Amino acid sequence: MIDLKKICKDRGLRMTDQRNIIADTISEASLEGHPDVNQIYLKAFEKDKNISIATVYRTVKLFEEYGAIEKHDFKDGKARYETVTDIHHDHLIDIDSGEVIEFSNDEIEELQMIMAKKLGYNLVDHRLELYGKKIKK
Amino acid sequence: MIDLKKICKDRGLRMTDQRNIIADTISEASLEGHPDVNQIYLKAFEKDKNISIATVYRTVKLFEEYGAIEKHDFKDGKARYETVTDIHHDHLIDIDSGEVIEFSNDEIEELQMIMAKKLGYNLVDHRLELYGKKIKK
DNA sequence: TTACTTGCAAATGCTTTGCGAGCCG
DNA sequence: CGGCTCGCAAAGCATTTGCAAGTAA
Numbered sequence: 115m116i117d118l119k120k121i122c123k124d125r126g127l128r129m130t131d132q133r134n135i136i137a138d139t140i141s142e143a144s145l146e147g148h149p150d151v152n153q154i155y156l157k158a159f160e161k162d163k164n165i166s167i168a169t170v171y172r173t174v175k176l177f178e179e180y181g182a183i184e185k186h187d188f189k190d191g192k193a194r195y196e197t198v199t200d201i202h203h204d205h206l207i208d209i210d211s212g213e214v215i216e217f218s219n220d221e222i223e224e225l226q227m228i229m230a231k232k233l234g235y236n237l238v239d240h241r242l243e244l245y246g247k248k249i250k251k
Numbered sequence: 252m253i254d255l256k257k258i259c260k261d262r263g264l265r266m267t268d269q270r271n272i273i274a275d276t277i278s279e280a281s282l283e284g285h286p287d288v289n290q291i292y293l294k295a296f297e298k299d300k301n302i303s304i305a306t307v308y309r310t311v312k313l314f315e316e317y318g319a320i321e322k323h324d325f326k327d328g329k330a331r332y333e334t335v336t337d338i339h340h341d342h343l344i345d346i347d348s349g350e351v352i353e354f355s356n357d358e359i360e361e362l363q364m365i366m367a368k369k370l371g372y373n374l375v376d377h378r379l380e381l382y383g384k385k386i387k388k
Numbered sequence: 389t390t391a392c393t394t395g396c397a398a399a400t401g402c403t404t405t406g407c408g409a410g411c412c413g
Numbered sequence: 414c415g416g417c418t419c420g421c422a423a424a425g426c427a428t429t430t431g432c433a434a435g436t437a438a
Contacts, residue, residue, distance in 0.1 A: 128392075128393085128437080128438095130392095130393065130394085130436085130437090132393085132394075133393095150427095151427080151428085152427090164394085164395080165394095165395090166394075166395045166396070167395095167428095168394080168395065168396075168397095168428090168429080168430085169393085169394060169395075171427090171428060171429070172393085172394085172429090175429095187324065187326070189324070189378075191426085191427075192426090192427065192428095193427085193428090206366075206367060206370055206372060208372070209375055209376070215370055217366060217370060219362060219366055221362055222359055222362050222363070222366070225356060225358055225359050225362070226359070226379075226381055229343075229354060229356055229359070229381065230343060230381050230383045231386075233343055233352055233354060233383075234385060234386050235343060235345070235381070235383030235384060235385055235386060236383055236384050236385075236386055237381055237382070237383050238346055238382050238383050238384055239346070239381075239382035240379075240380060240381045240382060241326075241378060241379070241380040241382075242363075242377075242378070242379050242380075243377060243378040243379075244363055244366065244367050244372070244374055244376075244377045245374070245375050245376035245377060245378075246367045246370075246372030246373055246374050246375050247372060247373050247375055248371060248372055248373075249368075249371050249372060249373055265412090265417070265418085267411090267417090267418065267419085269418085269419075270418095287402095288402080288403085289402090301419085301420080302419095302420090303419075303420045303421070304403095304420095305403090305404080305405085305419080305420070305421075305422095306418085306419060306420075308402090308403060308404070309404090309418085309419090312404095328401080328402080329401085329402065329403095330402085330403090389438100390437105390438090391436105391437090391438085392435105392436080392437080392438095393434105393435080393436070393437090394433105394434085394435070394436090395432105395433100395434090395435100396431105396432090396433100397430100397431095397432095398429105398430085398431080398432100399428105399429080399430070399431090400427100400428080400429065400430085401426105401427095401428085401429095402425100402426090402427095403424105403425080403426085404423105404424080404425070404426095405422100405423085405424070405425085406421105406422095406423080406424090407420105407421090407422095407423100408419105408420100408421100409418105409419085409420090410417105410418080410419075410420100411416100411417080411418075411419090412415105412416090412417080412418095413414105413415095413416090413417100
């Protein structure tokens, strides 16, 4: 499990009880997928009845600013989070189940950069999402 | 200008006054960019004071269902629309000005499809957005 | 003390919807 | 008549924020 708590603490974020619990919750939930705020809130709430959803919103925003988690807006309307990983990756979303699969493809990355340059831009960020249906065998 | 009105009519959508005006507004606005619902509403309202924003929402949804316009959710929180074009393209968004530049790259398209297949999926849809800063000369 | 953090409820911004009235075939 | 369509206001949903109380340094 990625030590989200350590990253935040090392970067100077004051770690309160709520923040520690929320950090743990995200770390755990990240193992299974890309949780949204409500999912994080519900699991954190199980651990500590004193956590409010407002705090979860404030906290994920902080964690994101501190570079400890990443926010994604897939086409389902709500923000989803995951812990940062050392290697960059993109996402394939199963349109039937909502399951998210991570992948990376250097060739595509490279082509994106070249494309941006060709248009007169330096690539700052990008978003690549594939939406697919599972091939039955 | 793309005949959005004709597409809808030909496909069996009853074209009321409001729908015609909204269609014209989108066609015109599409020449300059990717308007959001409020921009469409304001311009349509100038032409006919009787148009409500609820109708604009209902209408863009209809146009989208009828395959006459496309919806995009860039990272600015609100849905933006553009008329459909025969050739597929992706978007580069200028993070300073918000300007949207269209581009297409067959090589990237191809690689996306291969990637999806490799993961066991048929590609149904995708989203590729580049966010960049203009290179100063 | 002084600055940060929190829970609660209210407010926000975008979008959808219920309803009664109007329109068209 | 019967089914769409409309404007309006109210509701929905995810997210943000003001405020007063609580906490930590």
